[in-house]
Amino acid sequence: MSLGKIAFISFHACPLAAPGEGKSGGMNVYVRQLALALGEQGLEVDIFTRDHADSAGQVQTFGPNVRVVHLPGGDPEAPPEELFTYLPQFLECMREFQLEHGLTYQAYHSHYWLSGWLGAALARPQGVPHVITFHTLALIKMQSRAGEVEPLQRQRVEQELMASAGCIVAFSPHERDAMVSLYGADPSYVELVPCGVDLSLFRPLDRQEARERLGLNGGKVVLYVGRLEPLKGLELLLQTAAQLETCQDVRVLVVGGAAGAEEEVHRMRGLARELNVEDVFDFVGRVDQDELPWYYNAADICVVPSYYESFGLAALESMACGTPVVATRVGGLSTIVQHGRTGYLKSWRCPEAFANSLEMIMSSERLQHSMGLAARKRAEGMGWERVAGRIAELYNSLAAQDLQRE
Numbered sequence: 354m355s356l357g358k359i360a361f362i363s364f365h366a367c368p369l370a371a372p373g374e375g376k377s378g379g380m381n382v383y384v385r386q387l388a389l390a391l392g393e394q395g396l397e398v399d400i401f402t403r404d405h406a407d408s409a410g411q412v413q414t415f416g417p418n419v420r421v422v423h424l425p426g427g428d429p430e431a432p433p434e435e436l437f438t439y440l441p442q443f444l445e446c447m448r449e450f451q452l453e454h455g456l457t458y459q460a461y462h463s464h465y466w467l468s469g470w471l472g473a474a475l476a477r478p479q480g481v482p483h484v485i486t487f488h489t490l491a492l493i494k495m496q497s498r499a500g501e502v503e504p505l506q507r508q509r510v511e512q513e514l515m516a517s518a519g520c521i522v523a524f525s526p527h528e529r530d531a532m533v534s535l536y537g538a539d540p541s542y543v544e545l546v547p548c549g550v551d552l553s554l555f556r557p558l559d560r561q562e563a564r565e566r567l568g569l570n571g572g573k574v575v576l577y578v579g580r581l582e583p584l585k586g587l588e589l590l591l592q593t594a595a596q597l598e599t600c601q602d603v604r605v606l607v608v609g610g611a612a613g614a615e616e617e618v619h620r621m622r623g624l625a626r627e628l629n630v631e632d633v634f635d636f637v638g639r640v641d642q643d644e645l646p647w648y649y650n651a652a653d654i655c656v657v658p659s660y661y662e663s664f665g666l667a668a669l670e671s672m673a674c675g676t677p678v679v680a681t682r683v684g685g686l687s688t689i690v691q692h693g694r695t696g697y698l699k700s701w702r703c704p705e706a707f708a709n710s711l712e713m714i715m716s717s718e719r720l721q722h723s724m725g726l727a728a729r730k731r732a733e734g735m736g737w738e739r740v741a742g743r744i745a746e747l748y749n750s751l752a753a754q755d756l757q758r759e
Contacts, residue, residue, distance in 0.1 A: 359748065360458040360475075361388055361400040362468040364443060365436055368400055369413065369421055378580045379666040380488045382642075383548055384464055385415075390549070390741030392418035396748075399456070401447055401471075403439070405429045424450060436467055437506060444471050460484060460748045466491075466507055469514040482519040482751035487511065489663050490528070492535040497661035497683065498584055512536050519751050522546050522744070524664040525685035544747055547688060548664040549740035550732055555646050555673035557729060563651035572602040573715045576652035576676075578645065578667040579659075581610030581617040586681065588624055589658040589702055595628040596708035603715075605630075608637045608648055649674035653721060654696075654714050658707070662686050669735060672696075672728035677721060679710045689735075695728040 361384060368385035388398040397418045403426025404410065414420045424446040427439030450456070462484040463472030469485045476483035491503035491511060515521065515538040523529040523543050532538040564574070575594075579585050587607065594605055610618050618636060625631040640648060649655060655671035657680035662668075664685035668678045672689070678696035680686045692698040697710040714721050 358397040358399070358456070358458050359391065360461045361398055362447075362461060362463045362472050362475075363400055363402045363465070364426060364440070364468045364471060365403065365433075365465065367402045367405055367408070367421065367423070369408075369415065370405070379548075379664065380464060382666060383486075383488070383664075386549060386551060386737045387741060387744065388419045389416040390737040391745060392416050393738070394741055394745055396745060399458075401443075401450075403427065403429070403443055422450060434504065437470075440467060440470055444474055447471065447475065459752055462486070462744075462748075464488060466511050466514065469518070470510055473514060473517055476519075477517075482748070482754075483517070484520045484522060484747065484751070485514055485518045486522040486524075487514075487528075487663070489661070490531065490535075493528075493531050493663075493684070494584065494661055496535075498586075501584065501660075518542065520544055520747060522747070524548055525688040527684055527687065528663055546740060546743050546747070547685070547735060548666060548669065549735055549737040550666070550669045550673045552673055552733060552736045554643070555649065555670045555732075557675035557725075558646060558650040560650055563647045566647050567606075567651050569604060569651055572604055574652045575603060575605045575711065576608065576648055576655045576671070577605070577658070578608045578648065578655065578670070579657070581607075581614040581621065583617065584660050586658040586660050586702070587617075587621055589681075589704065589707065590656050591621065591624050591628055591630060591634070592704035593656070593658075593707040593711065594630045594633050596704045597712065598708075603633060605634045606637055606648060606652070607634060608640050608645070610636070610638060645670065646674055649676050652676050654679055654711055656707070656711070657681065657686060658702075659683060659686070660702075665689055668696075669732055673732035675725040675729040677714055677724035677728055679707060679714070689731075691727070691731060695724055695731050 363384045366381045368381055370381050388400055391398050400421045404423045408423045411423045426443040460482045461472040461476045463469040464486050465488050472483045491507045495501045515536045521543045523545055524547055529543045533540050625634050649671045655676050655678050657668045662684040668680055668689050671678050672695055678690050680690050682698040682700045690696045690698050699706055
């Protein structure tokens with residue numbers, strides 16, 4: 354059976370939002386790129402997200418067969434802990450929009466637990482499959498870093514969704530196993546489909562040209578790309594820089610963080626002063642997606658020091674640009690980074706061990722080159738076209754099962 358129209362629900366993360374700003378990150382990229390790739394393969398995708406600044410009520414087409422539908426979903430400036438209370442309003446608006454435009458969907462694909470609550474409420478009475486990608490999970494976050502607290506309501510809803518969804522998409526074996534062990538999910542309902550990367554955008558470029566473009570003169574360049582929040586573990590990179598024997602010849606570029614990240618930026622700047630590495634670090638702020646490849650290509654190494662990553666998109670983007678990655682061995686990172694081949698995975702949050710791995714790569718052009726080639730080759734098998742093909746097969750399989758039950 355061939356599917357025609359799919360509804361993505363991305364309640365709190367608009368795919369048109371700029372990654373790296375506030376809470377916008379890998380999930381926004383995932384929703385946008387997956388929808389575009391599915392659209393290229395002939396599926397029609399409507400992405401439902403809540404109104405935000407300058408978007409109220411807008412329906413925006415942004416690719417072949419893909420559009421974003423903005424609907425009322427509470428105060429656009431509301432803090433994350435209040436968002437659940439706005440779901441009933443958004444649900445009613447979705448129902449009205451579908452009724453007004455005579456829309457029926459062959460499947461609902463929800464992204465994150467808030468969207469999952471909506472997807473379950475819509476799919477069940479319509480008798481269509483509900484697919485959910487959680488992106489992050491409360492219980493894994495709480496296990497990953499001391500002090501991480503997630504609402505009981507979120508934990509309860511995630512558990513209910515694990516039990517009711519027609520299919521759960523997991524990015525890695527680690528995430529699938531955690532769903533089974535922490536939430537009691539049935540593994541037969543969990544499909545492993547890794548995230549993807551835009552291979553035409555993230556590709557090897559001339560390193561010297563990239564450095565000249567960014568105003569970097571000589572020395573080694575270490576890169577961090579991501580939101581600035583405690584769970585991303587940036588303090589480990591600062592501590593690592595303090596351990597580098599060649600610290601004065603290294604620049605560390607921190608890309609990400611703007612509105613909403615001021616407190617964490619202030620904390621990191623303070624720690625940099627304490628560790629006497631403030632002259633080594635450049636807090637670049639948010640960078641447009643189209644400019645990011647220049648940063649990855651200018652770097653000798655990309656470091657991903659997170660406490661938890663359900664996937665780790667920055668690692669894959671870096672590898673697609675031919676830049677080795679040094680990362681913590683957590684979540685989906687161990688699925689992407691091949692230890693000793695495309696970079697290094699570190700099991701312990703130890704600055705000395707991280708510094709040793711950085712120095713090994715930076716001190717050997719031959720090693721850096723061979724890792725960079727292997728990294729690009731690894732990434733080439735993870736383009737969005739392939740990911741979309743697997744997701745489309747998943748939709749078709751679920752629809753076929755529903756037909757057999759009828």
